[in-house]
Amino acid sequence: xxxxxxRRAAAIAVIRNPFAGAYVASIEGFMEDLKPLGLAMARQLIxxxxxxxxxxxxxxKGAIVGxxxxxxxxxxxxxxxxxxxxxxxxxxxxxVASTKKVxxxxxxxxxxxxxINASYVRSHFDSMEVGVNDAPRADEILLALVxxxxxRVHARVGGLKASEIKGEDxxx
Amino acid sequence: MIAKxxxxxxxxxxxxxxxxxxxxxxxxxxxxxxxxxxxxxGRYVEDLSELMxxxxxxxxxxxxxxxxxxxxxxxxxxxxGKAAAVGENGELEHAAAILHPKxxxxxxxxLGKGTxxxxxxxxxxxxxLVLDIPxxxKDAAFVRSHFDGMEVRINDAPRANEIMVAxxxxxxxRPLARVGGLTKDQIKGEDxxx
Numbered sequence: 001x002x003x004x005x006x007r008r009a010a011a012i013a014v015i016r017n018p019f020a021g022a023y024v025a026s027i028e029g030f031m032e033d034l035k036p037l038g039l040a041m042a043r044q045l046i047x048x049x050x051x052x053x054x055x056x057x058x059x060x061k062g063a064i065v066g067x068x069x070x071x072x073x074x075x076x077x078x079x080x081x082x083x084x085x086x087x088x089x090x091x092x093x094x095x096v097a098s099t100k101k102v103x104x105x106x107x108x109x110x111x112x113x114x115x116i117n118a119s120y121v122r123s124h125f126d127s128m129e130v131g132v133n134d135a136p137r138a139d140e141i142l143l144a145l146v147x148x149x150x151x152r153v154h155a156r157v158g159g160l161k162a163s164e165i166k167g168e169d170x171x172x
Numbered sequence: 173m174i175a176k177x178x179x180x181x182x183x184x185x186x187x188x189x190x191x192x193x194x195x196x197x198x199x200x201x202x203x204x205x206x207x208x209x210x211x212x213x214g215r216y217v218e219d220l221s222e223l224m225x226x227x228x229x230x231x232x233x234x235x236x237x238x239x240x241x242x243x244x245x246x247x248x249x250x251x252x253g254k255a256a257a258v259g260e261n262g263e264l265e266h267a268a269a270i271l272h273p274k275x276x277x278x279x280x281x282x283l284g285k286g287t288x289x290x291x292x293x294x295x296x297x298x299x300x301l302v303l304d305i306p307x308x309x310k311d312a313a314f315v316r317s318h319f320d321g322m323e324v325r326i327n328d329a330p331r332a333n334e335i336m337v338a339x340x341x342x343x344x345x346r347p348l349a350r351v352g353g354l355t356k357d358q359i360k361g362e363d364x365x366x
Contacts (some may be wrong), residue, residue, distance in 0.1 A: 013201075013353070022192075023191040023192060023193055023348075025350070027350065028350070028351055028352050031351065052252065062321075070190055070191045070347075070348060071190070071320070071346050071347065072190075072346055072348050072349060072350060072351065074329060075316065075319060075346065075349070075351045076351055077257070077299055078319060078350075078351070078353070079353075085207075095313050095314065095365070097291060097306060098291075098306065098319055098321075099291075099293070099304050099305075099306040099320070099321030100319070100320060100321055101304065101323055103320055108302050109304060110255070110293045110295055110302075110303065110304035110306075111293075112291060112292060112293040112304075112306045113293075119289050119313075120289065122268070122272050122273075125268060125271070125292055125294070126264070126293075126294065127255075127293035127294055127295060127304075129294075129295055132191070152264055152265055152268060153233065153265075154263065154265050155265060155268065156218070156220065156265060156272055157220055157224065157265065157268045157269045157272055157273050159273060160271060169363060169365070170365065171289070171363070171365065
């Protein structure tokens with residue numbers, strides 16, 4: 001038996017890709033536009049995990065770009081997705097693990113997960129597979145945020161423990 | 173070799189055009205994937221040191237394969253990542269035992285450097301599952317142009333008593349990277365972050 005059940009939650013939004021279909025040189029401004037959506041998704045995640053931000057120990061993010069878009073459009077999620085989770089968690093220190101791809105409706109994505117305050121906490125390295133059967137369509141982007149409430153079940157491969165975090169550099 | 177390897181698959185992806193623009197030189201990434209027997213399948217094993225030792229072996233073997241597939245020197249590699257998928261008779265923790273304690277050191281030995289955390293993911297599933305290997309710059313985790321991921325799949329793996337172990341290496345970032353952030357020529361290379 002796990003001492004306490006591990007819970008993992010994913011929030012997924014499927015949005016229209018404003019840059020689908022043609023090369024657009026300047027796309028950075030869209031990161032700012034995505035911040036409110038990121039915040040809403042991060043808040044939903046905390047609600048799904050019981051409503052207490054302090055219960056959240058791991059996080060990750062990812063994006064799937066539909067076929068009329070570019071891989072680079074998925075990179076637009078880094079800043080707003082990371083900002084949103086840090087904001088609602090009250091200042092998590094570690095970089096948010098991430099991945100991205102281009103794919104059709106039903107594409108699956110393994111969203112990597114690490115500890116929110118120290119990337120090297122070994123018990124919290126994990127991932128969660130997400131996907132939506134009818135997304136992303138060609139002119140859409142699927143955006144994902146993931147949060148978890150603890151270590152892997154039966155974590156026992158050593159390394160830095162959550163109880164040993166110094167919390168200065170986001171690494172250890 | 174402790175690992176009982178059934179097969180090794182190497183994937184090389186070269187992007188020459190993106191959104192109707194030529195990518196020159198093409199961005200390239202390679203993944204080497206080993207399908208091994210899971211010595212801990214089917215029962216609870218407390219001490220996972222055998223899997224850790226297998227991770228050490230595969231760190232060397234798979235990194236060398238990926239670098240060779242790109243035809244570059246280890247030192248020319250720019251980003252990396254690792255992932256594992258455990259067959260249905262194993263535990264997620266078996267993937268952790270392979271990936272985390274000992275696999276990284278030989279990866280860094282082959283590449284000459286690697287101050288950044290090696291991004292990773294893991295899952296459990298059946299044959300033909302899709303495994304995403306997250307990618308990040310090997311010397312500075314915050315290099316935004318190199319945040320990426322590579323998908324691998326082997327139609328007949330992992331069987332119930334097997335584990336798929338994958339290492340990906342690139343010689344470049346994303347094609348047409350243009351969302352700002354830290355660039356590779358700004359790397360200080362001290363803390364693995366910037």
